[in-house]
Amino acid sequence: xxxxxxxxGPSGLAQLRxxxxxxxxxxxxxxxxxxxKQSNWGGMWNYTWRTGLDEFGEPVHGSMYRYLWSNGPKxxxxxxxxxxxxxxxxxxxxxxxxxxxxxxxxxxxxxSNARDYIRFNTAARWVSFDEDTQQFTVVLDDRxxxxxxxxxxxxxxxxxxHFSVPNMPHFKGIETFTGTVKHAHDFRGAEPYExxxxxxxxxxxxxxxxGVQCHKHGTKSVTxxxxxxxMGFDWPEGxxxxxxxxPFEGDKAFFSDGTSKRFDDVIxxxxxxxxxxxxxxxxxxxxxxxxxxxxxxxxxVFNEQPRLIYLGMQDQYFxxxxxDAQAWFARDVMxxxxxxxxxxxxxxxxxxxxxxxxxxxxxxxxxxxxxxxxRELVDRTDYPDFDLEKVAELFKEWLRDKEEDILRYxxxxxxxxxxxxxxxxHHTKWLDELDDSMERYLATADELAxxxxxxx
Ligand code: FAD
Ligand code: NA7
Numbered sequence: 185x186x187x188x189x190x191x192x193g194p195s196g197l198a199q200l201r202x203x204x205x206x207x208x209x210x211x212x213x214x215x216x217x218x219x220x221k222q223s224n225w226g227g228m229w230n231y232t233w234r235t236g237l238d239e240f241g242e243p244v245h246g247s248m249y250r251y252l253w254s255n256g257p258k259x260x261x262x263x264x265x266x267x268x269x270x271x272x273x274x275x276x277x278x279x280x281x282x283x284x285x286x287x288x289x290x291x292x293x294x295x296s297n298a299r300d301y302i303r304f305n306t307a308a309r310w311v312s313f314d315e316d317t318q319q320f321t322v323v324l325d326d327r328x329x330x331x332x333x334x335x336x337x338x339x340x341x342x343x344x345x346h347f348s349v350p351n352m353p354h355f356k357g358i359e360t361f362t363g364t365v366k367h368a369h370d371f372r373g374a375e376p377y378e379x380x381x382x383x384x385x386x387x388x389x390x391x392x393x394x395g396v397q398c399h400k401h402g403t404k405s406v407t408x409x410x411x412x413x414x415m416g417f418d419w420p421e422g423x424x425x426x427x428x429x430x431p432f433e434g435d436k437a438f439f440s441d442g443t444s445k446r447f448d449d450v451i452x453x454x455x456x457x458x459x460x461x462x463x464x465x466x467x468x469x470x471x472x473x474x475x476x477x478x479x480x481x482x483x484x485v486f487n488e489q490p491r492l493i494y495l496g497m498q499d500q501y502f503x504x505x506x507x508d509a510q511a512w513f514a515r516d517v518m519x520x521x522x523x524x525x526x527x528x529x530x531x532x533x534x535x536x537x538x539x540x541x542x543x544x545x546x547x548x549x550x551x552x553x554x555x556x557x558x559r560e561l562v563d564r565t566d567y568p569d570f571d572l573e574k575v576a577e578l579f580k581e582w583l584r585d586k587e588e589d590i591l592r593y594x595x596x597x598x599x600x601x602x603x604x605x606x607x608x609x610h611h612t613k614w615l616d617e618l619d620d621s622m623e624r625y626l627a628t629a630d631e632l633a634x635x636x637x638x639x640x
Contacts, residue, residue, distance in 0.1 A: 185214035187518060188322055188337035190308045190462070192220035193227015194289055194504050195496035196343035198511035200298040202567075205265065206515060209566075214518070217335060218298075219324055221245065221307040225293065227345055229286040235370040240327035242307060245348045247456075250373035251397055251620045252282040255389060259598040259607065260578050261504040264570040266292035269603045272626075277610035279594040281620035289504070304328075308462045311340060313489065320491070322462075339518045342460065343495040346473070349459035352452060355385065357431035361450060368394060368453045374401035377449060383437055384408045385429060386453030387415050394451060396590060399423050400615060407445060408453075409437070417590040458497065467492055473499045475553055476541045481530040483537075483557060484510045485517060490524055493517070501554050501579055505570070509558045512565035522564060551579040571601040591615055 187203075189196045196218055203213045221242055224230050232238070232246040254261075257278040262268055268276060271291040276284070293299075305328040312321050320340045325332050350367035358365065364376075368390040377398050384391045387410035395406045399422055406423045408415070414425040427440040438444040458477075460468045467489060471477040477497050479487050486492040493514045496507050516522040524530065537557070544553055555576040562569055578598050585593035594614040597607035610617070611629040627635070 185339070185518075186335075186337045187214050187216045187339045187341065188320065188335060189216065189218040189341040189343055190322075191227065191343035191345060192218050192222075192225040192302050192304075193343060193345050193496075194229070195227070195345070195507040195511070196220070196341070197225060197289065197293050197298065198504070198507040199341050199343060199495060199514065200301055201265075201293065201296065202508070202511040202515040204296045204298065205512075205566075206519070211519075214338075216301050217337075218302045219306045219308050219322075220302055220304050221327070223304050223328075225299075225302065225304075226286050226289055228347065229282060229289055231282060231286070233372060235372065240305070242327065243349070245345070247347055247369045247371075248282055249371050249394075249397075251401065251618075252393070253594055253614065253620065254279045254281070254285060255393055256501070256503075257578055257582055257596075257598045257607075258285070258288075259600050260502065260575050260582070262570075262600060262602055263292055263504055263508060264568040264602055265508075266295075267600065267603050267605075269600070269605050275605050275608040276626070278597045278607040279610075279614065281622070281625055283620065283622040284625050287622060308344075311463050311467070313467075313491075318491065339491050339493060341493045341495060341514060342463070344460065344462075346458045346497055347456045349457045350452070351455045351457050353454055355429050355432060357433055358450070360434055361432045361437075361447075362435045363447055364449045366451055368451055369456070371451055374398045374403060378402040379404050380448035381405045381446065382407070383429075383445075383447040383450045384453050385450065386455065387411070387413065387425070388453070388455065390455070391415070391453035392417070392590070394453060395423060400591075401618065407437075407447070409439065417586065420591060469494060469497055471497075474541065475499050475544070475550060476537045476557070478534065478538060481524070481534060482513060482561060484514050485524065485530075487527065487530050487534060490517075490530075498554070501551055502558055502575070505575075506554070506558050509561040509565070509567055512567040513561045516565055547583050548580055551576050551583075574601045 189199050207213045228248050231248055234244045238244050271288050307325045308322055309325050310323040320337045322335050350369045371394055374397050382398055382403050384395050391408050392415055395408050399406050408425045409429050411428050429437045430440050431438055435446050436444050455473055458469050469477055475498055480494055481487050484493055495510050544550055555572050559572050585596050597609055599606045
């Protein structure tokens with residue numbers, strides 16, 4: 185049996201790790217090939233300075249930016265088979281910056297021979313399925329060697345992420361706006377906005393985090409314009425929320441409450457598309473960013489073609505540990521140790537989850553929903569069990585912390601449900617910390633003091 189994986193971000197790496205763990209337990213695993221269009225693994229966490237097109241003319245995948253600190257407690261995403269203690273050898277704070285989390289993701293995978301399975305700089309271009317052989321043919325493009333070739337697989341795992349292709353709605357008059365306009369996907373750091381008046385459109389994680397970062401790094405004013413509802417945090421002076429822009433006119437935006445303001449720059453924080461240009465339309469997921477994408481049995485198996493697996497396609501409270509739970513489940517489906525029920529049964533199961541999703545009313549309900557979903561997966565595999573329900577409580581605490589103080593919630597610290605280790609407060613308050621490098625993050629207060637003394 186041959187298994188193809190598209191993408192070596194956290195989800196694709198989780199799939200490799202799931203197979204590796206079976207192999208370590210003495211199970212014969214299938215032949216696996218993972219294709220990654222970037223030159224390294226880590227997906228979003230593999231920071232790129234590029235925007236637009238990459239060195240090969242491929243659309244740049246990365247949407248992460250400098251000074252990105254974890255937007256949820258690390259205790260809520262900890263791998264249950266590779267803890268933060270194991271990786272760092274000592275407690276660290278609950279909200280590490282991007283580079284530190286990237287290091288953690290790499291730490292687990294570097295302990296295996298996963299790299300041998302991955303073909304980097306290789307983009308999946310097109311997938312077809314042969315009903316007679318029940319196999320996929322994947323057309324691949326090795327960009328570094330300028331070579332196109334095909335491979336045949338019995339199962340295909342799509343782990344290509346869904347926070348990369350911008351949703352770019354048109355706003356009336358935006359073509360007349362005289363300042364800069366970009367999507368959050370192309371934001372790489374706050375510096376260009378220092379001393380300027382910035383408008384962000386959207387009211388979710390990107391608007392919140394880019395807004396707060398720009399405020400921290402010296403943007404003169406940050407205005408966030410919402411379509412459905414404001415985020416409603418207690419914003420500091422210099423940050424405010426407005427209803428939707430009705431028209432733009434020159435350098436001005438007019439809002440639906442009758443007010444207007446002049447801006448230097450606009451960033452569209454309007455989310456991302458689920459976009460699979462390498463799949464024929466009948467195999468593409470076409471949902472928006474939600475907790476339970478339709479047509480996926482247990483959130484992973486494509487119901488109309490169960491040899492096609494999707495990982496990480498949900499909106500995400502849980503991240504790395506959810507991808508693990510999905511990857512372990514998918515592995516067992518592919519290896520036949522989890523038997524899939526008939527389609528009618530699967531339809532019913534999907535309908536059950538969609539109805540539950542419809543009943544969600546609050547962010548706490550979101551957390552409970554995703555917890556229950558992951559619980560079901562973890563219970564069916566040998567992924568090391570962990571106190572998921574306790575993690576749900578941490579998420580709810582995190583939601584309260586943000587309500588209490590959107591600029592200081594990252595100074596809070598949590599206890600790992602896996603090791604019982606209490607996170608160590610970071611040596612510098614988040615609002616005062618302008619350097620997000622791993623070197624500075626991991627330095628102790630004593631080391632920093634010694635360095636400062638030496639420099640003076
Ligand atoms: P990705 O990380 O997107 O990886 C997908 C991989 O597939 C990429 O490497 C890509 O190059 C590859 N690929 C795509 N198409 C092809 C193709 N055709 N052929 C070959 N390879 C392909 N999560 C958190 O837990 N904490 C955070 O603080 C956090 N902050 C975030 C901030 C931003 C701005 C964004 C956009 C996301 C953030 N996330 C955060 C969520 C993040 O997306 C997940 O943590 C995680 O990266 C998802 O993993 P993935 O493997 O599913 O997708
Ligand atoms: P999200 O969470 O999918 O949110 C998208 C936001 O964009 C949301 O507030 C939408 O408003 C808004 N949106 C979408 N279309 C429009 C239009 N046409 N007009 C106005 N506003 C619109 O994406 P994010 O980028 O914030 O977060 C994605 C991930 O990145 C997240 O997991 C983080 O970890 C980082 P709505 O509420 O639907 O009215």
